Amino acid sequence: MTIEPSAVDLDSRTAVGPEAEGGSAPSGADGRLLVIIPAWNEEETLPDVIAEVRRTGPQWDILVVNDCSRDQTSVLAHRAGVTVLDLPINLGVGGAMRAGYKYAQRHGYDYTVQLDADGQHDPAAIPDLLAAAGAGSNIVIGARFAGKGDYRARGPRQWSMRFLAAILSRLTGVKLTDTTSGFKLCDRRAIGLFAVDYPAEYLGDTLEALVIAHRAGLSVAQAPVAMRPRAGGSPSHSPLKAAVFLGRAFFALLIALSRPTRRLARSIP
Amino acid sequence: MSGYWFALALCLVLVVSLIQLLRRRRIREKYVALWIVVALAVIVLGAFPDLISGLARLVGVQVPSNLVFSVALLFLLIVCVQLSVAVSALEERTRTLTEEVALLRAEQTADDQPDETPDPADA
Numbered sequence: 001m002t003i004e005p006s007a008v009d010l011d012s013r014t015a016v017g018p019e020a021e022g023g024s025a026p027s028g029a030d031g032r033l034l035v036i037i038p039a040w041n042e043e044e045t046l047p048d049v050i051a052e053v054r055r056t057g058p059q060w061d062i063l064v065v066n067d068c069s070r071d072q073t074s075v076l077a078h079r080a081g082v083t084v085l086d087l088p089i090n091l092g093v094g095g096a097m098r099a100g101y102k103y104a105q106r107h108g109y110d111y112t113v114q115l116d117a118d119g120q121h122d123p124a125a126i127p128d129l130l131a132a133a134g135a136g137s138n139i140v141i142g143a144r145f146a147g148k149g150d151y152r153a154r155g156p157r158q159w160s161m162r163f164l165a166a167i168l169s170r171l172t173g174v175k176l177t178d179t180t181s182g183f184k185l186c187d188r189r190a191i192g193l194f195a196v197d198y199p200a201e202y203l204g205d206t207l208e209a210l211v212i213a214h215r216a217g218l219s220v221a222q223a224p225v226a227m228r229p230r231a232g233g234s235p236s237h238s239p240l241k242a243a244v245f246l247g248r249a250f251f252a253l254l255i256a257l258s259r260p261t262r263r264l265a266r267s268i269p
Numbered sequence: 270m271s272g273y274w275f276a277l278a279l280c281l282v283l284v285v286s287l288i289q290l291l292r293r294r295r296i297r298e299k300y301v302a303l304w305i306v307v308a309l310a311v312i313v314l315g316a317f318p319d320l321i322s323g324l325a326r327l328v329g330v331q332v333p334s335n336l337v338f339s340v341a342l343l344f345l346l347i348v349c350v351q352l353s354v355a356v357s358a359l360e361e362r363t364r365t366l367t368e369e370v371a372l373l374r375a376e377q378t379a380d381d382q383p384d385e386t387p388d389p390a391d392a
Contacts, residue, residue, distance in 0.1 A: 065371070083379070085371040091364055099368040103375070200364060 031110025033060045033130070035123070036100035038093050040067040042117035043076055049119050050080045056123040063103055064117075065096040073117075093182070094205035098198035101186070105195040113185045121183040125225040129185040137221035138190045139213055141176065142183030146224035156242035164249055168210055171257075172220045180206045180249075183225060190218055203252045211256040276315045284308040307344070 035053050039046055046064070053062055064077040068090035077084045085099050097114060104112045113129060115121045125142055132140040145161075161180060169176045180203065186194060193216050199208045210220060287308060291301045314321055314337070325333040 078378075083375055085375050087367050087371045089363060089367045091367060095364055095367070098364075099371055102368055103372060106372070 032108070033057070033111040033113065033126075034100075034104045034107075034109040035060050035062045035113050035115050035126070036065060036097065036104070037062065037115050037117050038065045038067060038096035038100065039069065039073050039077070039117035040090070040093075040096075041069045041071045041073060043069070043072040045119045046073055046117045047076050047080060049115065049117055049123075050077070050082055052119075053115065053123045057126060060126070061109070063100055065100045067091060067093075067096040092200050092202075092205075094198055094200035094209075097205055098194060098200070101191050101195040101198060104191050109188075109191065111185055111187055112191055114182055116182055120227055120229070122226060122228060125183070125223070126185070128223045128225065129183075132221050132223040133185055133187055135221070136219065138187050138218035139210075139220045140185040141178060141181050141210075141220065141222040142185075142225040142227075143176065143178035143181055143222040144225065144227050145177040146222060156239045157245065160242055160246035160249065163246070164207065164253065167253065168207070171211070172214050174220055174222070176210075176220070176222050178222065179210060181227075182206060183227070193218065199256075201252065203249050204256075207249060207253055208256040211253070273315070273318075277312065280308055280312040280315055284312070303348075 035057075037046070037049060037053075050062060050064070053060065062082040063085065064073075064082055065085045066074040066077060066087060068087050074084060074086050083103075085096075085103060087096060087099060091099070100114075101112065111130065111133065113126050115123060121142065129140045129142055145165075161178070165176050165179050168179045182205070190213060193213060194209065197212055199205060199212075201208070213220060284305065287296075287301055287304050290296045291298060318333075321333045321337060325331070325336045328336065330336040330339075
């Protein structure tokens, strides 16, 4: 993972990448994988998350997208020796992820996995996602409520999540239980699509992105994962917030579904 | 009669200030053109109020001023929506630029770092 004093500056930098792996570490079973960690003011948890990813998969590259944090996030990420994209303007998760997908596309990665900087996502589940992608899916969602883990949403929030899952399952023709999960693996085609078209709006990076992918002809699958409680803060269970959540989600979905299909990015192989 | 001149004076002030903004490059001409057309139309209508009465009779509006109000409201609404569209386009542009800046910065550090390690050779 460290940068090697290599003699490869002059030829195309896109082919080289920041962490040229001089052929030493055999990367994942079937291709190079980039773990993208969008981070906004996550100085407390980020170093541990990076360390954990390295322990789990030393062959994976790590990219931290620092979404204009006001704390030490960027410094800590640089110190950890991973590649960092420092966004000069705060763009939100969707914005940070599109920047990450652009990076992955330009550096020719075969897979990306989005991993939250708060430690909610367990990198140990990445091989499961990879296996599901190997079975022929372009996007694999690391999903809660699918048998693994004991995370349970309760009350109105649970109903709305189930409702959204039902709609998207119908649309994609695959049973999805957790459509708002950020823990996602993308293959080359999905990276190419999301590098161009990845919504920055609220829930756009989860729900709408799935609709966009489905419309572009990509296949979606899910792999059951266990999620850990967030290091800080707790998901709210107030009925009012759940109602607002459902309303916004439904609206986002409605708009996404009624949108005219964009022409497909030419860059998709 | 005084109200008439007052309205006319207001229109003139509007046109002059628009041209002034344009001269100082505070507005680009593609935006100012629209407002100048509006201001000129208001001047013409203000100078010849009979035009509006005739127009109101033609489209079947009983009180001429109501025609002016509804047309003005509609016009302002369209301009607002158009501005929202323009702002959204600008946001998408800043987003793309932000991404590019971040990518370029990362590329730069990636290029710099190999140079930093073999220090003695550089000195």
